[in-house]
Amino acid sequence: xxxxxxxxxxxxxxxxxxxxxxASAMSPVVVEARRLSLVYSTADKPVTALSEVDLTxxxxxxxxxxxxxxxxxxxxxxxxADLERPTSGQIAIEGMTPEQARLRRLYGYVFQAPAxxxxxxxxxxxxxxxxxxxIARAERQARAREQLERVGLVGFERKFxxxxxxxxxxxxxxxxxxxxQPDLLLMDEPFGAxxxxxxxxxxxxxxxxWRATGKTCVFVTHSIAEAVFLSTRIVVMSPRPGRILDVIDxxxxxxxxxxxxxxSPEFAAIAHRVREGLKEGHSYDD
Amino acid sequence: xxDVTTNPYRTSLRTAADWGLVAVALPALxxxxxxxxxxxxxxxxxxxxxxxxxxxxxxxxxVVIGRSAPKRVWGAWVELAGVALAWLLPVHLxxxxxxxxxxxxxxxxxxxxxxxxxxxxxxxxxxxxWTRSVIVPGLFGLGLLVGWEVLVRGFQVPxxxxxxxxxxxxxxxxxxxxxxxxxxxxxLTSVLRGYVMGCGAGFLVAILxxxxxxxxxxxxxxxxxxxxxxxxxxxxIMVMWFGFDWQSxxxxxxxxxxxxxxxxxxxxxxxxxxxxxxxxxxxxAGYGRTLVKLRLPNALPFLFNGLKINSTLALIGAIVxxxxxxxxxxxxxxxxxxxARMNLDIVWATIAVAALTGxxxxxxxxxxxxxxxxxxxxxxxx
Ligand SMILES: Nc1ncnc2c1ncn2[C@@H]1O[C@H](COP(=O)(O)OP(=O)(O)OP(=O)(O)O)[C@@H](O)[C@H]1O
Ligand SMILES: [Mg+2]
Numbered sequence: 001x002x003x004x005x006x007x008x009x010x011x012x013x014x015x016x017x018x019x020x021x022x023a024s025a026m027s028p029v030v031v032e033a034r035r036l037s038l039v040y041s042t043a044d045k046p047v048t049a050l051s052e053v054d055l056t057x058x059x060x061x062x063x064x065x066x067x068x069x070x071x072x073x074x075x076x077x078x079x080x081a082d083l084e085r086p087t088s089g090q091i092a093i094e095g096m097t098p099e100q101a102r103l104r105r106l107y108g109y110v111f112q113a114p115a116x117x118x119x120x121x122x123x124x125x126x127x128x129x130x131x132x133x134x135i136a137r138a139e140r141q142a143r144a145r146e147q148l149e150r151v152g153l154v155g156f157e158r159k160f161x162x163x164x165x166x167x168x169x170x171x172x173x174x175x176x177x178x179x180x181q182p183d184l185l186l187m188d189e190p191f192g193a194x195x196x197x198x199x200x201x202x203x204x205x206x207x208x209x210w211r212a213t214g215k216t217c218v219f220v221t222h223s224i225a226e227a228v229f230l231s232t233r234i235v236v237m238s239p240r241p242g243r244i245l246d247v248i249d250x251x252x253x254x255x256x257x258x259x260x261x262x263x264s265p266e267f268a269a270i271a272h273r274v275r276e277g278l279k280e281g282h283s284y285d286d
Numbered sequence: 287x288x289d290v291t292t293n294p295y296r297t298s299l300r301t302a303a304d305w306g307l308v309a310v311a312l313p314a315l316x317x318x319x320x321x322x323x324x325x326x327x328x329x330x331x332x333x334x335x336x337x338x339x340x341x342x343x344x345x346x347x348x349v350v351i352g353r354s355a356p357k358r359v360w361g362a363w364v365e366l367a368g369v370a371l372a373w374l375l376p377v378h379l380x381x382x383x384x385x386x387x388x389x390x391x392x393x394x395x396x397x398x399x400x401x402x403x404x405x406x407x408x409x410x411x412x413x414x415x416w417t418r419s420v421i422v423p424g425l426f427g428l429g430l431l432v433g434w435e436v437l438v439r440g441f442q443v444p445x446x447x448x449x450x451x452x453x454x455x456x457x458x459x460x461x462x463x464x465x466x467x468x469x470x471x472x473x474l475t476s477v478l479r480g481y482v483m484g485c486g487a488g489f490l491v492a493i494l495x496x497x498x499x500x501x502x503x504x505x506x507x508x509x510x511x512x513x514x515x516x517x518x519x520x521x522x523i524m525v526m527w528f529g530f531d532w533q534s535x536x537x538x539x540x541x542x543x544x545x546x547x548x549x550x551x552x553x554x555x556x557x558x559x560x561x562x563x564x565x566x567x568x569x570x571a572g573y574g575r576t577l578v579k580l581r582l583p584n585a586l587p588f589l590f591n592g593l594k595i596n597s598t599l600a601l602i603g604a605i606v607x608x609x610x611x612x613x614x615x616x617x618x619x620x621x622x623x624x625x626a627r628m629n630l631d632i633v634w635a636t637i638a639v640a641a642l643t644g645x646x647x648x649x650x651x652x653x654x655x656x657x658x659x660x661x662x663x664x665x666x667x668x
Contacts, residue, residue, distance in 0.1 A: 083564050102570055109568045115561040119583045119661040128579065132569045160661055180569075 027095055030184055030216045031057035031080055036089035038075055048241035049075040050086070055235065055244065062210055062217045064227035064234045066274060072242025073220045074112060077186050080218065081109050093184070105133065107184040108177035112192070112220075114169035116161035116176075123148070123157035126176045133180075147175035150205060167194040171202070178209075185210075185217045191226065200259060203229055207257045224278075228270045229257060236277040246277040306405050307353070314398035318342075323379055323389030332391065336382050341375040342395075344368065349402065362409040365402055366425075372399035376436045386440035396436070403429060446630055454638055457631035464620070464632075465639055472604050472617040473643050476532040480539025481600040485593060487540065488547025495548070496555050497573070506552075509545035517542065521607040530611045538607040543596040550592030554585025587662050590655040597647040601640060 038050040049072040057063050065073045078084040079091060082098035093101035101107065108129075116125045126144040135143075148154060151171040161169050170193050177185065191199045207230055210217055221227050227234050228250065236246040252266040261267055321329045322338060332338050348368025355361035376392050386392050403425075411422050431451050437443075438450040445453060458465065495502040521538050528534035558581050566576045608618025617636050624632045659665050 078564075081568055083567060102568065105570055107568070109565075111561055111565065113561055115559075115565050117562065117580065117583070119659075129569045132566075132571050132575055132579070162661070162663075162666065 028059050029056055030059050030061070030094060031055065031218070032090075032092045033076075033079075034090045036076075036079065036091055037087050038072075038079060038084060039087045050079070051241035051243050053089070053242070053244055055247075057216060057218065059216055060214050060232075062207075062219065062230055062232045064219045064221055064231040065237060066221055066224065066227050066234060066278065067237030067242065067245075068239045068278070069222075071237045071239050073237060074188055075242065076237075077109075077188055077218060077220060081107060081186055083109075101184075105129075105180065106182060107186050108180040108182035110174050110177045110185075110187040110190045112188040114161065114166075114173040116169055116172055118160060118162055121158050121160055122153065122164070122172050125161065125172055126179050129176060129180050143179045143181075144175070147178045148172075150178065150209075151175045151202070167198060170194065174202075183215055185215050187217065188220045189222065190219075192222065199226070204257075204259060206230065211256060224271050224274045225262065227274060228253075228267055229259075229262060234270070234274055236274060246273075248273055248277070304353070306401075307349070310349070310398050310401045310405070312398075313394045313401070317391045317394035317398065320391035320394060321389055322391045323384035323386045325382070325384050329388075330384060336384070337378060338375060341371055341378065344371045345399070358409055359413055362406045366406045366410075369399050369403045369406060372396065372402075373432050373436065376440055380439055385442075387442060389440075392440070400429075400433075446628070449631060449634055453631060454634045457635040458638060461632055461635060465635060467615050468617045468620050468636065469639055469643070471532070471613070471615045472535070472608065473601070476535035476604045476607075476616075477539065477600045479532065480536035480604065481543060481596060483536060484540040484543030484600070485547045485596055488544045488592070489551050489589070491544075492548045492551030492555065493577070495552060502552060505548065509549055512541065512545045515541070517603055517606045518609075521603075522610045524607065525611040530613055534611070535604045535607045535616075539600045539603045542599045542603045546595050546599065547592040550588045550595075551585065554588030555581050557581075557588060558584045586659050587655075587664070590651060590659065594648060594651050594655075597651060598644055601644050601647070605640060 033053055033055040036050055036053040036055075037048070040047040040049055053076065055076075065076060067073055075084060079086050080093065080098060082102040091098060094106060096104075116122075117128065120128065123141075123144050126147060127140045130140040130143060144157075145154075148157060151174055153168060153171055153175065156164065156168065161172065164172070170190060174187075174190050177187070191202055194202065203226060206217075209215070210230075217230075219227075219230060231250050232255075233250060234246075234248040235244055236248065237243065238245045248270060250270055252270070253261060253264075318332060321331050322334065322336070323330055325334075330336065332342065345368040348364050348371065352361035352363075352365035352368065355364060372395060375395065376386060379386060379389075379392065407422060407425065410417055410425070412418070435450045435452055438448055449457075491501075491505070495505055517538060520541055521534075524534040524537040524541075528537050555577075562580055562584070563576065566580055571579065604616075605618035605621070608616040609622050612619045617640055620636045621633050624630070624636075656665060
């Protein structure tokens with residue numbers, strides 16, 4: 001791993017200067033979902049993946065979605081990304097429909113699997129979204145290099161994805177999403193396949209990146225510790241049909257996170273509340 | 287190679303007793319006791335005045351040297367020289383005027399040489415790189431040719447049934463100008479044009495059908511129907527429609543190659559995973575971008591499959607179609623007229639040209655596939 005990056009202000013300012021972004025930068029709400037439901041119609045019987053979800057994500061928030069497997073976390077992320085249409089309810093991204101937001105490339109999505117293209121080298125995989133956006137070659141290469149450095153994959157640019165380990169592949173896919181320099185970062189268990197140490201490193205990188213750039217992050221995880229360490233708010237979801245059980249504010253933790261806050265009593269208190277929420281499967285009174 | 291040279295178990299077993307070599311030695315020893323052939327009504331043994339002993343000594347020397355070589359692979363090359371020498375023996379004897387059909391000594395000796403070749407190939411096939419991918423198949427093909435030559439000449443098979451390769455090669459050389467004209471007419475004109483048109487149309491229609499789903503639904507059942515039509519049925523019809531020249535051959539080829547290409551392209555376009563497509567969608571990439579950056583690369587193995595199938599189909603189609611009318615040139619025309627005249631050497635020469643052309647086309651496509659789909663799991667070299 002490389003040492004923690006002096007996360008560039010250049011990127012943050014560049015993002016803020018985007019013309020259509022400047023206008024919406026006024027609005028404090030990035031994602032707003034009201035009574036959102038989604039029913040998958042499958043061959044045998046319909047599956048309710050999301051049921052009456054209300055969620056507001058403010059600019060600069062780091063929101064973690066946590067819940068048992070199959071509870072609809074990925075589905076919620078996919079609805080935000082306009083990869084899935086809700087069955088009922090409203091959702092707005094930066095005041096737009098998800099489709100408009102997608103067409104303006106407002107978000108970067110890290111999928112649950114790396115989804116790298118095997119015929120492209122690592123570097124060209126990271127440059128793929130930039131090619132589609134029509135960014136000049138030199139700039140593409142510079143950005144790819146920068147992001148690969150961030151995830152500790154310098155020296156692997158010319159390798160093919162299938163020559164990398166699963167965790168390395170996932171880091172490439174993170175670099176690919178970061179290269180887009182989106183304001184909204186949607187991440188579906190990005191560190192699920194990584195070992196504890198690498199995971200700690202990347203968590204630290206991610207929280208620093210988030211703090212320096214003011215990105216809004218929606219992050220799916222199964223790890224309570226990871227959720228508490230990274231988040232400003234934690235959304236606890238119930239088993240199917242996916243409902244929101246609890247939204248936990250992490251205001252008691254400082255905005256600047258270091259690995260040793262994990263030893264603090266505040267950290268333990270929040271973690272405890274998340275665990276209880278998951279275990280009991282019912283809501284706390286706030 | 288590594289497990290042949292370094293596997294301690296194999297090495298110790300070989301020092302104890304080389305059973306493979308015993309299997310080679312047994313028929314060779316038996317061969318020494320048997321006659322080599324008949325000349326002027328008299329049975330001839332190994333010491334009957336030919337150079338046979340020299341070949342024998344050479345082969346034995348090669349085996350002895352090969353076995354004591356410091357590296358198994360070097361030994362294999364020396365043994366290969368021994369095999370070559372052994373297979374030259376019948377050629378020498380035939381030139382000396384011997385009749386080998388009663389010479390069991392020669393045939394047993396060749397059996398031993400073949401077993402030795404088996405061993406050599408086993409070693410060489412373990413050597414990565416050019417040796418494995420080019421030399422081994424090349425040796426295999428050469429072995430078949432030499433075997434064919436020696437057997438046909440040794441047992442005096444009538445040339446009208448099966449000529450030896452040397453005779454086919456001679457016919458090839460003697461008729462080179464005619465064969466070249468045929469090749470130009472059939473391959474360079476009919477096949478190439480028909481192939482490009484058929485595969486191109488299949489590819490383009492597949493892309494259209496991918497956008498317009500009802501086209502795919504309507505066309506795919508037709509594809510099964512079309513592939514069941516025999517060439518001999520459509521060829522005369524195409525000749526009536528398009529005349530004697532290359533156009534009718536190209537039309538037959540288009541009919542034969544269109545649907546295999548269409549079906550393979552459609553299968554290839556459907557080969558992208560959902561998550562890969564979602565990624566493109568998340569970048570707001572349109573249909574064209576997704577096609578070029580994701581779906582066509584993913585379809586490449588399928589495309590090559592279609593192209594390879596079609597390269598053989600096109601050649602067959604053109605040759606058969608020429609049976610039904612052609613200007614007086616072309617490989618199919620040559621075969622049909624020279625068979626009628628019992629000029630079988632030219633027929634065989636034409637068949638050889640067709641076979642070489644077919645494997646050449648296939649080889650070019652295989653190399654192209656290797657280059658462009660090296661990333662595919664079936665092609666990856668660790
Ligand atoms: N395309 C689909 N068609 C039908 N049902 C689906 C589809 N995608 C997801 N589901 C169902 O919706 C439910 C929620 O799925 P989802 O992928 O959102 O879960 P998840 O919370 O991300 O789980 P995990 O933690 O295991 O990734 C599951 O029960 C799943 O079976
Ligand atoms: Mg999921």
